[in-house]
Every structure is written in C-alpha cells, then in structure tokens.
Amino acid sequence: KATLADLAQRHGRYFGSATDNPELTDVPYTKILGHEFDSITPGNGMKWYATEPQQGVFDFTAGDEIVNLARANHQKVRGHTLVWHSQLPDWLTGKEWEADELRAVLKNHIQTEVRHYRGKLYAWDVVNEAFNEDGTYRETVFYKTLGPGYIADALRWARQADPRVKLYLNDYNIEAIGPKSDAYYKLAKELKAQGVPLDGVGFQAHLALQYGYPTTLEDNLRRFSRLGLDTALTEVDVRMLLPATEEKLAEQAQWYADMTDACLAVRRCVGITIWDYTDKYSWIPAVFPGEGAALPWDEQLKPKPAYFALRNALK
Numbered sequence: 108k109a110t111l112a113d114l115a116q117r118h119g120r121y122f123g124s125a126t127d128n129p130e131l132t133d134v135p136y137t138k139i140l141g142h143e144f145d146s147i148t149p150g151n152g153m154k155w156y157a158t159e160p161q162q163g164v165f166d167f168t169a170g171d172e173i174v175n176l177a178r179a180n181h182q183k184v185r186g187h188t189l190v191w192h193s194q195l196p197d198w199l200t201g202k203e204w205e206a207d208e209l210r211a212v213l214k215n216h217i218q219t220e221v222r223h224y225r226g227k228l229y230a231w232d233v234v235n236e237a238f239n240e241d242g243t244y245r246e247t248v249f250y251k252t253l254g255p256g257y258i259a260d261a262l263r264w265a266r267q268a269d270p271r272v273k274l275y276l277n278d279y280n281i282e283a284i285g286p287k288s289d290a291y292y293k294l295a296k297e298l299k300a301q302g303v304p305l306d307g308v309g310f311q312a313h314l315a316l317q318y319g320y321p322t323t324l325e326d327n328l329r330r331f332s333r334l335g336l337d338t339a340l341t342e343v344d345v346r347m348l349l350p351a352t353e354e355k356l357a358e359q360a361q362w363y364a365d366m367t368d369a370c371l372a373v374r375r376c377v378g379i380t381i382w383d384y385t386d387k388y389s390w391i392p393a394v395f396p397g398e399g400a401a402l403p404w405d406e407q408l409k410p411k412p413a414y415f416a417l418r419n420a421l422k
C-alpha cells in the first residue's frame with residue numbers, strides 16, 4: 108500500500124514528520140516513522156541548547172543520531188533550527204552581550220553547525236519565529252543587541268558554510284494573510300532584492316480547531332512563490348479541546364486535507380511536515396493543558412480520520 112511519502116512524491120512533494128531522540132527506542136514507533144515518511148525534522152536535537160551547551164563546545168550527538176536514521180531510511184532532513192529565542196543555553200541567556208561579541212558568537216554557532224551537517228541536510232530553518240503577532244520584530248537577544256540585520260547576516264553565514272542546503276525563515280501563525288505574514292512577505296522581498304541567500308519560508312501551521320481554519324493559506328503561499336521562494340508546511344498539527352469527539356476528529360481530518368490541497372495547488376510549495384505523527388509524542392498536552400489529539404495517528408499508533416483524509420487529498 109502506498110505511503111504518504113509515495114503519494115506526495117507523485118506530486119513532486121515530500122511528506123515528513125518531526126521526531127525526537129527519546130522516541131527512537133520505541134520500535135513500533137520507529138517502524139512507521141521509517142516507512143511512511145520521506146523527510147524528518149529533529150524536534151529538539153539541533154537546537155542551540157543541545158548543540159552548543161557550553162560556549163565553543165559543540166555536541167552533535169542528538170542531531171547525528173537522527174541524520175543517521177534518516178539516511179538509513181532514505182529520508183531527507185530539515186535542519187531545525189539555528190537562530191531562535193527559545194531553548195538557548197544558559198551561558199547565552201545569562202549575560203549582557205556587546206554587539207561585536209554576540210555577532211561573533213552567532214556566526215560561530217551558525218557556521219560550526221552548518222559545516223558539521225554540510226551536504227547532509229535538505230534545508231535549514233535558519234531563523235525561527237522572528238516576528239510578533241502584530242508584525243513587529245520580536246525583541247530577542249539577537250534583535251536587541253544586533254538589530255534587524257541579524258537575519259540577513261545569519262542567512263549569509265549559513266550560505267558560506269553550505270552552498271547547497273536550502274535556507275528558510277520559519278514561523279507560526281503566518282498561515283493566513285495578516286500582519287505577521289505581511290511582515291514576512293515584506294522582509295522576504297527586501298532580502299531577495301538585496302541578494303541575501305533566502306530560499307524558502309516555512310509555515311509551521313500549528314492550528315487549533317477552536318480558532319478557525321486559515322482560509323487564505325493558498326493565496327498566501329502563492330504570493331511567496333511569486334517572490335521566487337519555496338514554501339513548505341513545516342510543523343503541522345491540528346489541536347482541539349479534549350475530549351476528542353467523532354465530530355471534532357472529522358473536522359480535524361478536513362483541515363489536514365485542506366492544508367494538503369493548498370500546498371498541492373501552489374507549485375513552489377515543496378512539502379509538508381507534521382510535528383511528529385502520533386499523539387503519543389505530541390508537544391501539545393504539556394503546553395496547552397486540556398488540548399491535544401492533534402496528529403493523524405492516535406496514542407496507540409492507530410491511524411485516525413486525519414490520516415485517511417491526508418491519503419485522499421494526496422491521491
């Protein structure tokens with residue numbers, strides 16, 4: 108029987124899942140992970156706290172484990188993520204930085220990690236979650252110390268370290284056209300005009316039934332395509348208020364299908380990644396108590412209506 112990856116490949120797309128190192132000892136889990144998907148994103152293992160736990164001391168064990176597994180399963184890997192305000196090591200957040208000092212730290216982090224994975228990854232989420240909901244820059248340590256130019260610098264440094272890997276900006280709540288996605292549109296246009304190496308924009312797509320479906324998703328993806336950029340749905344899940352009812356699961360299935368339709372309708376939407384594939388390992392319940400059931404497989408690794416809706420949408 109054709110897998111989600113097989114079906115996506117017929118459209119020239121990939122279909123991926125996030126995963127995380129502790130899950131890799133779960134044999135039934137890794138069986139589906141290795142079989143159903145042709146792209147993998149490490150959920151935590153390539154983040155700054157994991158890769159540079161002490162300044163200048165790098166540890167790629169977690170990321171390497173996932174890259175090796177993906178290679179054994181003939182899967183691409185989306186690298187996630189080089190520059191983000193969250194999950195930073197204590198040595199970085201625990202002090203005031205001079206601009207020159209932080210610029211050197213950032214450059215070294217990006218280039219050491221990108222060089223380590225050079226030739227092994229399909230894409231990098233170079234800068235993650237750079238904007239606030241209203242489209243202003245998020246006041247991260249990087250923004251406050253270096254100004255908005257840190258984004259172009261990060262992309263250029265990444266490109267120097269790996270000339271072929273696709274370089275992305277990535278964020279949530281940018282699926283619909285609105286202030287936050289407009290900020291990305293404007294920034295992407297400027298970066299392209301300045302010749303900054305940007306290849307794509309990742310739409311995380313952490314949706315929630317109670318907030319409504321982003322009906323402008325397809326138009327939004329298309330306007331980024333027209334800038335000459337790839338787009339991708341990078342962290343898809345559709346959470347709901349628990350308990351999950353048959354009705355909610357049916358609506359969730361429809362949303363997964365609609366997102367897939369939107370991506371398939373836009374030539375440069377290159378693929379879809381779900382933020383892990385089973386409710387067993389979803390990040391949602393820990394962060395949004397009372398919500399969950401967000402993924403296409405349930406906690407027993409049994410496919411839900413969303414899985415069958417994805418299959419239909421890809422047929």
Ligand code: G3I
Pocket residue numbers: 150151193194235279311342390
């Ligand atoms: O590593 C510690 C472990 O030592 C400890 O025993 C355990 C107990 O709680 O916590 C572990 O750290 C957790 C870490 O994941 C690794 O499992 C953190 O508490 C937990 O907060 C962290 O959550 C991750 C989250 O990013 C942090 O913001 C999720 O797994 C990860 O899926 C999630 O992914 C993000 C994307 O990177 C960016 N977009 C949003 C997405 C969802 O938040």
